[in-house]
Amino acid sequence: QKEVEQDPGPLSVPEGAIVSLNCTYSNSAFQYFMWYRQYSRKGPELLMYTYSSGNKEDGRFTAQVDKSSKYISLFIRDSQPSDSATYLCAMSASLKAAGNKLTFGGGTRVLVKP
């Protein structure tokens, strides 16, 4: 079983709809949670991060963490065709420990249709 599970999609939505993405994980030591966006043939870029449980909002993006369920979510409101990309969740147990290693999910491909 992978440490971080993420549905590969593709997830196809009409423009303006809410995109809902999620990841589940098995390592209870994870405390830092991130979402990256990756366009085709490009490197990932950081979208949002949260620490421990709770919600965080940034513009059209909302990240949620439920540590009790080992479940994180990313919501994209008023989706645009430019949001079409692969979204990767990433997690870390400790940011200051050796390696600051991030464990990634497999990514969900999202397609927003005009």
Added chain:
Amino acid sequence: DGGITQSPKYLFRKEGQNVTLSCEQNLNHDAMYWYRQDPGQGLRLIYYSQIVNDFQKGDIAEGYSVSREKKESFPLTVTSAQKNPTAFYLCASSIFHRGNTEAFFGQGTRLTVV
């Protein structure tokens, strides 16, 4: 412009041949990483380095080697011992900032065995 530069963008390797992927950063980050990305499997950590002249194996280090002689540079060599090297390789560097480790990625190198 500050950032991470990977070269070449595309690389073809013959069976039994070693190849080296370049990664250079001018962000003054201490930590650097190499990831491998295969379809549906997300990013898997190959090697990482916290400081110059020091590096550690990641989850899939077999068949790869690295060096960190300069802070700015972290080249990855894919050796003939790597049996399935065709993949998208991503280099990243990170800084601890605003309570989070933010990893910045290069644009990747696509390696194909011919």
